[in-house]
Each structure stands twice: as structure tokens, then as C-alpha cells.
Amino acid sequence: MRNLLHDMNPSVKFVLVTVSMLALAFFFNPWTPLLFWLGILLLQLTMSRTKWKLWLLFMLPFSIGAFGYLWTTVVFGADTGGTVIWSFAGIDVTDEQWARALSLALRVMAFSTLSLLFAFTTDPVKFIMSLMQQLKLSPKMAYGIMVGYQFLPVMKDEFTQIQQAQRLRGAEMKKYSWQRLLEMRRILIPMLAGAVRKAERSAFAMEARGFTGEPRSAYYRPVRIGRTDIWMSGVFLVILLASCIGGSWLS
Amino acid sequence: MPEEIFSLTDLSFRFPEDDEKTLTSISFSVEQGERLVISGPSGCGKSTLLYLLNRLYPDNCDGLVDGEIRLFGKSADEYAPGEINHRIATVFQDPDSQFCMPTVEEELAFTLENLHAPLAEMEPRITTVLEVTGLSHLRHSVIQSLSGGMKQRVATACALIMDPEVLLLDEPLSHLDPYTAKQFVEWLEELQQQSNLTIVAVEHRLDSWGTFFGREIQMGCNGAIDADHPFIPRLPVSFPERQSSCQSEVALQTEKLSVTIKDRQLLAPVSFSVSRGEVVVIAGPNGSGKSTLAKSLCGIYKRTTGKVESDGIGYVPQSPEYLFLTQSVQQEVAFSGASTPFELTQLMDSLRLEEIQKAHPFAISHGQKRRVAIAAMLADKRPVLLMDEPTSGQDTAALLELFALIDQRAKEGATFLIITHDMEFAASLADSVLLIKDGEMTGKFAAKDVWQNDKLLEQHHLLAPKGVSRLAESFA
Amino acid sequence: MLKSWKLKEVVLMSLFAVVFGIVYLLFLHVANIWAALIGPLAYEWMFGIWFIVSIICMYIIRRPGAAVLSETMAAAIEVLIGNAVGPRLILSGVIQGLGAEAAFALTGYKHFNILVLMLAGIGSAVFSFVYGYFVSGYAALDPSFVALMFTIRVLSGAVIAGIGGKYIGDALLATGSLRGYAIARTKKGDVNA
Numbered sequence: 001m002r003n004l005l006h007d008m009n010p011s012v013k014f015v016l017v018t019v020s021m022l023a024l025a026f027f028f029n030p031w032t033p034l035l036f037w038l039g040i041l042l043l044q045l046t047m048s049r050t051k052w053k054l055w056l057l058f059m060l061p062f063s064i065g066a067f068g069y070l071w072t073t074v075v076f077g078a079d080t081g082g083t084v085i086w087s088f089a090g091i092d093v094t095d096e097q098w099a100r101a102l103s104l105a106l107r108v109m110a111f112s113t114l115s116l117l118f119a120f121t122t123d124p125v126k127f128i129m130s131l132m133q134q135l136k137l138s139p140k141m142a143y144g145i146m147v148g149y150q151f152l153p154v155m156k157d158e159f160t161q162i163q164q165a166q167r168l169r170g171a172e173m174k175k176y177s178w179q180r181l182l183e184m185r186r187i188l189i190p191m192l193a194g195a196v197r198k199a200e201r202s203a204f205a206m207e208a209r210g211f212t213g214e215p216r217s218a219y220y221r222p223v224r225i226g227r228t229d230i231w232m233s234g235v236f237l238v239i240l241l242a243s244c245i246g247g248s249w250l251s
Numbered sequence: 252m253p254e255e256i257f258s259l260t261d262l263s264f265r266f267p268e269d270d271e272k273t274l275t276s277i278s279f280s281v282e283q284g285e286r287l288v289i290s291g292p293s294g295c296g297k298s299t300l301l302y303l304l305n306r307l308y309p310d311n312c313d314g315l316v317d318g319e320i321r322l323f324g325k326s327a328d329e330y331a332p333g334e335i336n337h338r339i340a341t342v343f344q345d346p347d348s349q350f351c352m353p354t355v356e357e358e359l360a361f362t363l364e365n366l367h368a369p370l371a372e373m374e375p376r377i378t379t380v381l382e383v384t385g386l387s388h389l390r391h392s393v394i395q396s397l398s399g400g401m402k403q404r405v406a407t408a409c410a411l412i413m414d415p416e417v418l419l420l421d422e423p424l425s426h427l428d429p430y431t432a433k434q435f436v437e438w439l440e441e442l443q444q445q446s447n448l449t450i451v452a453v454e455h456r457l458d459s460w461g462t463f464f465g466r467e468i469q470m471g472c473n474g475a476i477d478a479d480h481p482f483i484p485r486l487p488v489s490f491p492e493r494q495s496s497c498q499s500e501v502a503l504q505t506e507k508l509s510v511t512i513k514d515r516q517l518l519a520p521v522s523f524s525v526s527r528g529e530v531v532v533i534a535g536p537n538g539s540g541k542s543t544l545a546k547s548l549c550g551i552y553k554r555t556t557g558k559v560e561s562d563g564i565g566y567v568p569q570s571p572e573y574l575f576l577t578q579s580v581q582q583e584v585a586f587s588g589a590s591t592p593f594e595l596t597q598l599m600d601s602l603r604l605e606e607i608q609k610a611h612p613f614a615i616s617h618g619q620k621r622r623v624a625i626a627a628m629l630a631d632k633r634p635v636l637l638m639d640e641p642t643s644g645q646d647t648a649a650l651l652e653l654f655a656l657i658d659q660r661a662k663e664g665a666t667f668l669i670i671t672h673d674m675e676f677a678a679s680l681a682d683s684v685l686l687i688k689d690g691e692m693t694g695k696f697a698a699k700d701v702w703q704n705d706k707l708l709e710q711h712h713l714l715a716p717k718g719v720s721r722l723a724e725s726f727a
Numbered sequence: 728m729l730k731s732w733k734l735k736e737v738v739l740m741s742l743f744a745v746v747f748g749i750v751y752l753l754f755l756h757v758a759n760i761w762a763a764l765i766g767p768l769a770y771e772w773m774f775g776i777w778f779i780v781s782i783i784c785m786y787i788i789r790r791p792g793a794a795v796l797s798e799t800m801a802a803a804i805e806v807l808i809g810n811a812v813g814p815r816l817i818l819s820g821v822i823q824g825l826g827a828e829a830a831f832a833l834t835g836y837k838h839f840n841i842l843v844l845m846l847a848g849i850g851s852a853v854f855s856f857v858y859g860y861f862v863s864g865y866a867a868l869d870p871s872f873v874a875l876m877f878t879i880r881v882l883s884g885a886v887i888a889g890i891g892g893k894y895i896g897d898a899l900l901a902t903g904s905l906r907g908y909a910i911a912r913t914k915k916g917d918v919n920a
Binding site: 189204 | 627
């Protein structure tokens, strides 16, 4: 039971997440995203091995974002009519506006939870391999992405080293974001020049081992679609349908 | 009669961006079971030649080929992309950029999938190649967590799993320290004896290879073959003798300097002092804290305890371009604004940077980049210079130039602390050697006391410099 | 579409995506804090950092598809490196890439001057905004607020992605490291570049 979400085929999960998200975009009542959000949470609570402390840490910025969304939609909401339910600092908030603001904020929460469900239960490498095997992503792209993924720690380290070396030269960290964005160019040039070099070397190494970008005839570790995927797709769709219909009925 | 593997006739090659040819009138052939090394200075086109043999070129660079390349008796153009690569396998120089999968097993499987090997064959082939190469214990290891030497072995295993007839080696030792390089060559020697592979290598430092090769083709700077003869084992680069330029004043003094990051002590308290004009070599195994010491001395890392008194400490990283902030050599040296225009002109002059002062600091040679970095540090009034692995990947000419550069600056009062694994280089330059192990300083020794102390060298994964007896005599 | 591509070009796009992924994450942390104060506006200005990959890659590689493929790879890598926004980034990556691609396609992949690059940045901004309008429900917001968001995003696309992309591409070319890519070959005699 606790493995179900982890065992799902990443491509199937990816498609389900995308479909759910697009479907939710049609609903502006607060109940649909709320129901969906709770449904997804329940799913993750029962069918995954999630480190919830880490989950909360990731969820924090989204919650802040959702709050920001809530109040901007209240203050800058489109004129929708409806009865004024409360006033604050000269701004009248109608029930319709409040419902919409709540809906959008909850949508942010629902999307974020859905994304985290994917992130916490999917192995990145398996995801790319599955995109190639199930969704026919070109092997050139798939293994190209894999190279980038392998280089991530190396490049992060390089980033720090360049930053340190340049600080030694007297290139100080600036206070404002836009200044730092401008300063970023100095770190970017050596980083990108190095990336060009690494890209060529890696591509050569792959080609020297017979990689041509042609589709492969057999996989050492095939990623399959199994019965779990059919069942889990059913569960996802039930949650989605229930929240769409239930939400519309409740509001 | 042995089978002919490669045969090149009057081959020349030009990159579309260049006006001049990179390779001109190259003719030679290679027979089965040969161990050939192609040598020559950096930039002589030897890697280009290798890439023509495994068909990475001309397609990858749209280069223009004249003359004929025959691989296994067939013209090179007749092979489809990738067709030749399982017969001619290659190991490249950079251990960090040869892999696309996370673990050793997956990387080997990637190679087999490229060859369209049937699924049933994959598992036994992986097991076999790991046994043959002695890497079975690393099967599930994450490649990026392995050392450079181990990565090169994994790259070799990936080449061998294809059952190639020829193994091409593109300066496979250039990113390894001499200790690791020696182990790699011994390991390769054993493998070759079992498999009788044909080996064609490109290399500019032949001394690490002992008697591995049977034949050598020397290339000149003009991209043509200078000589083709049986291989003669080489001695390491012999550096000129050097007079110590130590002065009596102290240039750098540390007391109980230590570094702890995130509750991990990377460097236990160290205390030592360095005189003006002194050349100190910092040596020790990989990950022993050499870079931590360097970075804490120049202030990149915060020191947890202790203090450092100095005239001003500069830092030249292994990749000097990390330091560069501007678009021209001139601006780069002048960046800090700490020197007068007169001082700058003098500095540019003495480091031979005048002729390239308008050039982009990224577009010059590695040796020039390092001179720019040193000039920038000196112009910023940092007369104590820390250099991180300046010898890595350098050919003979570059090493001699580096030697002369350090010697000259030291005579003029600069102080050097050099992190290096290259004990020949160290023996030629160092006044003293600072040995580090497991984040602790073993001590700062007079250089001549270290070279003959085999136990001390072994403990710090160092090879005694070859020709040490000559040095010992000259010291006496 | 990918058949004629060299593998080194595909890997280049991937590694550039990693570099900008790191930069993007740095600024994302700042924006996350601002988001509580000014809502979705906090993210608008930095959309350009996100679009820049496709513009730089197209500027260097100059093949049809370079913009949309690089942006898609960038999104996939962002997912791999644990951007919590997750799989929906991939869809938005494709859409943003298409925006930039449209601008280059309009000019027949022949011109890569500053105006075209800015247009590509604007293209990404417009496409991504339309998508955002739908998915994030901007319809619920006051039209003038939406217009403000749109303006900032377009400006960010034109300035950070367009001008910034050209600047970085040229600076990189000056380092001499782009030998063997289309940009290094056409630069000499190309009046349009």
C-alpha cells in the first residue's frame, strides 16, 4: 500500500498530474480545489512513504504564495458584483470576490500538493527513462537531459568556486536583486564557457560508445506499465471527478 | 602476416573556421596488437587525429579531410555513424565528462543498449567486464562519487564491454595525479596482457607510462609527423637547478589556524611561517585538506580559529579563468585599482603580457591565463601567491615555463605556496614541503628531508621524484 | 526534427539549462519571500531568466527547434533537480519555448539581431502569459492588475531574455569557446547578426 505511488509508471503519473491540473483550471468555486487538495493529501498520506517534515518545508513557500494570491485577488479582483461581506481600509469585498480569491488560493495549494506528490514519489532517472520508453521522447533528448542531471552537483560546486574566486578579486555581492542579476553575468560567462567544453566532451564520449540517437531495441531496465497504473489512474480520476462535481454542487 | 587495422595515406585536415590545416600529409599504418603512442606538444593536432580514427571527426566539426583513412581495410566514409565505435573504443582525458548515467551498472548498460545487444546478453556481459577489470565492487556505485582514477577505470570498462579490437586513449592520465596515474597504467598493462588489444594513445607526458608502448609517432607543431620509431621510455621533465631565494623577513605567519564547516572539522589547527621569497609545496592525498588550507589562508573560507598575518595573499585556482571579470587582459590586471599605471606597465612587461593586453582573457592559452591571474594578484598587492594544482594537464614546455615563472617571481620577492602532486616539479622548486593528511598538518619540512623519506612519502600518497639521487648530491 | 542535430548541440542545451536552472533557483528564493507581500507580481519580473535559455541556445545553434527544445529540456531538468513546481513546469516550458520559436520562425531563422531576440523574449512572455491566464485563473483579477502583470512580464522577456540573451551570447562568443557552432561561423560576414 505504502509503495503504490512510488511504483506507478512515471509517465502515467505525469499525464494524470497534467490532466488534473488542466481540468481544475476550469473551476472558480472554492470547493473543487479544496476537495481535490484534501483528496490528494489523503492519497499521499496512505499510499506513499513521504518524509513529511521535508514536505512541510517545501510546502512553506507555496503557502506563502497562496496567501499572496489570496489577498491580491481580494484587493485587485475583477468586478464581479455580489453582496459586500466585509470592508477593510476602504476596500469593499463581496462574497463573490471572496469565493474567487479563496478558489485561486486553494488552487495554488492543490497544484503544489500535486506537484510535491509527484516530486516525492518519482525517481528522476526513472522519469526520464519512462518518458523515452512510454511517451517516445527522443533518445538524444533523454540522454542529453541525463548528462545535464549528472553535471548538476559539479556545476553547483563550480558556481560557488567562481563566486569565491571573484569575491577575492573584489567583486562584492550587491544588495538589490537587479544589481545581483547584473553581477551574475560575470559568473555566467566562465560557467557557460565550461558548459560548452563539457557538452562537447560528454557528447563525444557517448558517440565513441556507439550512441547515435537511434531508438533502442532492448532496455536493460525497462520501465513498464502495470496493473498498479490502471488502478491508480482510476483512483486519481475518481478524486478528480468527485471534486469537480462535488465542488460545483456545494457552491 | 598481422592484420592491418588503420592505414592513413597523405591525410590532411582543416577545421572550417581555420585557414590553416591542423594536420598535413600524415601517413602511417597500425597493425593488430601494436601499442602505439602519438606524442607531441599541446595543440599539435594529435587529438584531432585520434578523433578521425574513431569517426567523431569530420562529422562533428564539419571538417575538411584530404587523403585517405582506411579502417580495417575499408574506407572510413563507408561506415555508418556509430558502426565503427564498437570495434574502436575510446577513453578520453576528462574523468568528469564521460558519463551520462548515475551508476556504473547503468552506464555499462547504456553502452550495451547502444550496440543493440539482446537483453539476455546484457547481464552476463556486465558481470564479466566488471570481473575482468576488477571493478565488481563498484557495480552499484554512483559514478560522480568516485575518484578521478576510478572514473577512468570505469570509462575503460565501458570501452571494453563492447569487445573492441582497438582501444584509443586520449591523454587518459592528464587529470590524474602521478600516484593514481601509475596505478592506472599498471592496471591497464595487466588488462592488455589478457586481451591483446591494439592500443593507440595520444599523450604528451610519456614518463608516467614506463615501458608500456612499443612504438611512438612524434608530431610537430605544424601538424605533420616528425618521427616514427620504436618507443623509448622517458625520464620525467628535467628542470634546471635552482638557487633558493629565501629572504630573512617573514611573509606569512599562521597561528592555530583551523576550519570547521557545518560541525565538520576540515582542518585541525595549523601553525607555520613562510619567509619572503620562499617556495613552499603543499602536498598530501586527495581530500586531505590542501585546498581548505589554501582557501582559508586567502580568506575564501572563514577561519574558525587562529590568525594569519601576511603581506597580502593571492590565489590562483586550477582554472585561472574563474578569477576573470573583464573583457581584456589589460583591464583584468588593472581591475583592483591598487597599483599605479607605472607599476602596471612594469608588471605587464615582466610577465610578458604586453603583446596580449587587448586579448580576451578567456581566449588566450592556459599558461597565459595563469600569468594574467598572477599579474592581477600582484597588482592587487598580494605578494604571497597560492597556486592550486598548476601542473595538472600541462605539457613539457608549459611546465618549464611555469618553473621559470615561479623562480623569477620568487627572486623578485614574491612568496609561493603551491599545491601539487607532481613531485618532480616540487623537487625542482620547493624550499620546503608542507605535508597534510586527513585534515591535519604532518609538518613543514625542509624539501631535501622529504624526498628520501620513503615512509613519509608513502603515507601521503606521493611518489619519490625520479632522479632524486642527482638532487641529493646537488643539495649536499 | 532532431535527426540532423549533432549530439553536442543537444547536450549543450542541456548543460545551459542546468546553469540557468541554478541561477533561477537563486532568485526564486528571493521571489518567494516577496510573494507574500505582493502576490503573483513577485514572480513576473524574473520570467526573463527563465526564457533566456531558449534565446541563447537559438542564438548559438541557429537551427529550427532550438528554442522550443532547449526550453523543454530546461523545464525537464528543473523537475529533475527538485524544483517543487514539478511536472507542470514541462508543459509551461514547451509553451514558452514555442513563443520564442514563433518569433524566430516569423523571420525565417535568418535574422538573429537584437530586435529579433527581443521579439523572441516577448513571444515567450505572451505565450506563457496566455497559458498562465488560463491555468492560474488571472480572469479573476482586475483587468488593470492583469495588464500590469502582463507589462512586467513582457518587459522582463524583452530586457532580461532578449537583451540579456544577446549580451551573454556575444560575451561567450568573445571568449572563443563557441568554435564549431553556427554562431561562430556566420558572425564574420553576416550583416544580420
